Amino acid sequence: MAGSTREETAPGTGGGPAGPAHPSGAAAGYRPSATMPFVAEFRRQASRRRTQLALGFMVLLPLIILIAFQFDTGDDDDNGRGEFGSLIEFATSGGLNFTLFTIFVSASFLLVVVVALFCGDTVASEASWGSLRYLLAVPVPRARLLTVKLLVALAYSALALLLLAGTALLIGTLRYGWEPLRSTVAAQLEPGEGLLRLLMVLGYLAVVLLVVAGLAFLLSVTTDAALGAVGGAVLLWILSSILDQITALGAIRAFLPTHFSTAWLGLLSTPIQTDDVVRGTISAVAYATLFWSLAYYRFTRKDITS
C-alpha cells in the first residue's frame, strides 16, 4: 500500500497563499451565497448621506406639521375637498387622526420620491462610482447582488414609512391624545380598531409604492445616472397621475399604475371597502413583478461597461 492519504492539489498552485479549497476553483473561504451579506449592504447604505437625510426628514415632517397646526387661528374654513376633506378637519382631533393626516399629505408625492430614491439610486450609484464592477469581480453573483440591493432598498423604504407614521403617531398622541379615529365617511372607530385600520392603510400604501420601487429599480439597472433613475421613476409616476385625472380615457385608467393609489381611503369606511384595495393590490403586484423581472432579465445579461 502506498499509504498516501492526501492527494496533491492542482500542480503549481499548491504553494499559493490561498490554494483552492473548492472544486469550483474558488478561493478559500469564498462561497457565492455568502457574498454581499444583507447586513453589509444595509450598513453600506446607512453610511450614505442621502439615506440619513431621507430618514431624518421622515421624523422631521410630522414635527413640522404639528408646529404648523399650532398656528391654527380657529377660523374654520371649509376645505372643500369632498367627503375626504374631513381628514384635514379632524387632523387635530387625536393622535390617530394626526397620523392619518400626515400619511394623507405624504402619500401622493413625498413617499413616492423617497421610495424612488432608495430603489432607483441603489445600483445606479454603484455604477457611477465604478464600484459595481469590483463587486461583480468579487464575484458577487449578479442575481444575488440585485436581490440584496432590492431587499435593502425595500427595507429602507419600509423603514421610512414606519418612521413617518410612528413619529406622527407618537407626537400626535402626546399632543392631541389617544382619541378614536374620526371621519365623516365612517362611524367613529375606537382607538384599538383605529390603529388596526391605520396599519392596514400603511400596508396598502406600501403595496402601492411597490410600483414606484419596481420602476425605479428597473431604471436603476439600465442607467449609470442615479439621478436619472430616481427622477425618471418620479416623472413617470406623475405622468400616470395626470393621465388618471383625464376621465376621457375611460376604462384605460384602471390600467394606470396610479389609478388605485388612493384606494386606501376605503379602508377607513365602515364596513371596510376592500374592492378597490384588492384591485389596487393586483395592479401594484403585477406592475412590480413585471418591472423587477425586467430588471433581473436585463441585469443578468448586460455588459457592465461603466
Added chain:
Amino acid sequence: MRSPSPAAWIRRALPTRRRAVATAAVAVLLVGAVVWAVRPQGPDVRTSSAMLTVRSGPTGDEPVDLDTTLYLPADASDGNKVPAVLLAHGFGGTKESVRSDAEEFAGRGYAVLTWTARGFGRSGGQIHLDDPDHEVRDAERLLDWLAARPEIRTDAAGDPAVGVVGGSYGGGLALLLAARDQRVDAIVPMITWNDLSRAFLPESTGKDATQGVFKSGWAGLFFGGGGSVGTGPAGISGATGAQPEGAPESAGPPSPGPGGGPGTGPGAAPARAADPSCGRFAADVCAAYLRIATTGRADQAAVDLLRRSSPAGVLDRIKAPTLLVQGEADTLFPLTEADANARGIAANGTPVRVAWFTGGHDGGEGPQTDSDRVKFLTVQWLDHYVKGEGDAPGDDFTWSRIAGFDALDRGLVATGYRTTDYPGTAGTGRRDVVVAGPPQPVANPPAGNPAAISSVPFAGELSSLLGGVAGDIPGQHARFESAPLPDAVDVVGAPTVRIRAASATGEAVLFVKLYDVDPNGAATLPNGLVAPVRLTGLPREIDAAQPVTVTLPGIVRRIEAGHRLRVVVATSDQAYATPVEPAVHTVALADGVVGLPTVDGEPIPTAAVVWRWVLAGLLAAIVVGLVVVVAVARRRNRRQDTSIHPAYAGTPLAVRELRKEYADGFVAVSNVDFDVHPGQVVGLLGPNGAGKTTTLRVLMGLTQPTAGEIYVFGHRLVPGSPVLSRIGALVEGPGFLPHLSGLDNLKAYWRATGRPWADAHFDEALEIAGLGDSVHRRTKNYSHGMRQRLAIAQAMLGLPELLVLDEPTDGLDPPQIAEMRRVLQRYATDGRAVLVSSHLLAEVEQTCTHAVVVNKGRIVASGPVEDIVGESPSVLFEVSDPAAARTLLDGLDGVRVLPDTDGQLVVDTNGTARSEVVAELVRAGIGVDRVVPRRRLEDAFLALVGENSRGSGDR
C-alpha cells in the same frame, strides 16, 4: 483607461435599424389597442323614427299622434324575427330619455319601441296620468303596430312576443298595460306606484287617501313641470335634461319648443288653446290637482281619478311575470308601493320578483354595482319570459345597502344582499328598541312656515343620503331617544312605533321620523323619509289619548353599535301641505318601543370576490414562478462545468480565441490568445483602443465574450465564475464609495466578498498603498494617484493568485512607479502571476517578464520581453574618433554603418560578433567609450504596430 465617450454612448443609444422597426411595431400595437379601447361603441342597431297616429280614448276613436322610434338589431328581418320590448319613459321625459337603454336592449337582440307619451314632447294629446282609456290604450295600439311588423316575433296572430319596461310613469304604464292587455309577456316596472292617491296623499296609520297628507312638494314639481322626474335604476328614466329635443335621430320637423314638462311653455301646448293653469294636463286631472293643492285635502272624486291611474285595483288581472324594482332613496314612491304591487300580483300565482336598490326618485341610478344588478335582473327576466332563453329567474329577493363612499370615484358604494323569499316591508325578524322621553308640546306653525326639511325633491343623491338637509324647527317637534345600541342592527323594511297625541283642536297632522344618531350627536334621517299622519278625534289631555301605530317608511340601513335611535314627531314638513291654522298639540309615546324589521340575507358576491381570487391567483403564480426560476438557476449552477481543463490546470490564465463584438457591430478583439504562467509578470501592450480593456472586462466577467474561452487554473471562466475570487483586479480605474474613508472602503469591499477577515491581509495591502494617515480620509478628497494606489491595494486584498492591473502606474509619480515595479515583481512569486495592461512601453519593458502586444483587436506578438525586443543587430558605439571609426568599419566585411544620427555611430554588425568589431576599432587605435546594444521595445513596438501615430485605436 477608457470611459465610453459621449459619441459612443449616443451611437449606442440611438436605435439601430432593427430596434427602430421593433419599437415602431410596439408603438403601433399600443396605439391600436388604445384606439380600439376608446373607440365610440355604438351597438349595431338600426333605428327608424315615425309619427304614428293611433286611435284611443274611451271610445277608441280619438286620434292622437305619437312620436316613436323603433330600434332593430342589425340582423332582425322577416326571416329572423326578434322579440320586442316596449320601453316607456318617465314623467316629463320623451322617447329620447330612454335611448341609451333602447340601444342596449337592441344590442341584446330585442326590437325596442320607444315613444313619447301623449302630452309630452312632440306627441299630441293631453296628459291623463296613465289613464287606461288614454295612455294605456295608446300602448295597446303600439302592440298592434308591433305585431304587424315583419321583423317582430309573434306568439299568435296579432300577439307580439313583447315585454314592457319602464321607470316611474313608464313603470305605472307597464303594470296597467299588463292588466289590460294579455298579449304582454313580461313586465319590468321600476320605481313606480301602486296607488297614486296614496303616493300623493299618504297617511301612515293606514287611513284612506281622503284623510292623507298632501305631498305638495312632489306634486307641485310634477304639475309645474319642474324638470326631470324619476331616474330609473338602469337609466330607464324620465330625465329631460339629458337629451335635447330634436336629437339627431329624430326624423320629424324641429320641435316647436322645449317640450319638457307640462305647462312649461306655450309652445309645448298642442293646437287647441291651452288653459294657462293646466298646461298640457287633461282638464279632469288639472281640476283635481287644483282642488287638492288648494285645500291640502283630497275629495273622493279626486281620489277616484287617481285610482283609475293606479294598478292597485287591477293587480288580479296581471298575468305577465313581473319584476318589480323599487328604490330605497325615494320619497315619492317608497318601498311600500312595490310591496303592495308584489302582494297583489303574486296573489294570482303570477311569478313576481322584487328587487330594491339604493337609488330612486331621490337617489338616482344608485351606485354602479346597483345599476349593474338591476340591468342583469331585467335582462335575465326578459330573456326567459320574452325571448325564451335561460333558466327561470326564480323569485328570490335582492336588496342593497349603502356601504360608504368610493374612495376613488367619490361616489357611493352599495353592498348587495339576497334571500330566497320576499319578506315584504315587515321583515322576517324584528328587533325592538326602547325609546323614551316625556310628553312634549309641539306647535303647528301657521301656513306651515317655517317648516322642517326632511328631503328636497331632486336635491341630488347625496343630500338626502347624508342627511345634510334634514333639520327640525325648535318648538315644532318632540324627541324621544334610545340608549346607545349594544350591537349593530341591519334594518330591512318599515319600522313601527306607537304614539299618542292630544290637541285642543281635536285634530293634528304630524310627521314621524326615525333618526340614526351617532355618538357625536350627528343625526341622520335615512333617505329623508318621513311618515305623515293625520290624527282625528284627539282628546285635550294627553293622558286620555289613544295609542296609534305608525308605520314608518321602509329603509335599508345598518344602525351601528353605539348609535342611538331618535324618534322625532314634528308638526311641519317642507314637502307636505299642513293645516294653516296655528295650534299646539301634545305628543307622547305609547309604549316606547320601536320595532325594527330585519331580514337574514347573504351578501351577493360581487366582482370584488372575483378580484380576490385573481389576487390570490396572481400571488400564487408569482410564488410558483419564483420557485421555478430559483430551481432552474440552482440546477444550472449545479450543472455548471466545474471540471478542470487538464492542459491549463497549473496556468493562472489562458485566453483562447477570444472575440468580442459589440451590439453595434464593432469588433473590439478577435483571436486573442495568450497565457500567463506562475511567476510571470505579463504586460498587455497596445495603443489606446487596441482592445486591452475589453479583454480585461471579459476576464473579470463584466462582459460576455462573443466567442472564445478563458481558463483560470483550468477552470472555464464565465461571468460570475467562483474562480474569479482568485483574481484581484484593477480595471478601468478605481471605484470607491466617495463618502467612506480609504480604509472603510477596503473593509466594505472585503465584507462584500463574504470571506474570512483574516484572509484579507489588510496590513500588507495598506503598506502597498502607502497612504499613511490619509487612509482615514474620505476617498472623494483623494488625489488621482492616491485613489490609484488604494485601488491596487484593494486588488491585492486576499493576495489573489492572479493580479490583473489596468494601467497601474497611471497618476503615480516616478518614485512610486519604481516602487510599484518592485512590488509587482515580488508579487509574482510563490506561484502567483501578474497581468499588467499598459500603453507605456518603458513600464512594460522594465516591469514585465513577458509581453503580449495587441493592435486593432488582434495579437501581433507575444512572448518573453527579450524575444519580442529581439537580439537587435544594431549597436551604438561611442568612440574617440567617429570619422575614423566610420571609415574603418565600412571596410569590414558584412558590417554596415547606418546613416549618421545625431553624431552617433550606429552599426549593423550583421552577424559579426560585437567583440570582433571592438577589437578592430581598438586595433586601429580608436578609443571605445561605450558599446550599447540598440535593443529597445519601442523599436519593436513601432515595427509591430506601424509608425503611423494616428488612428492606431481608431478603427
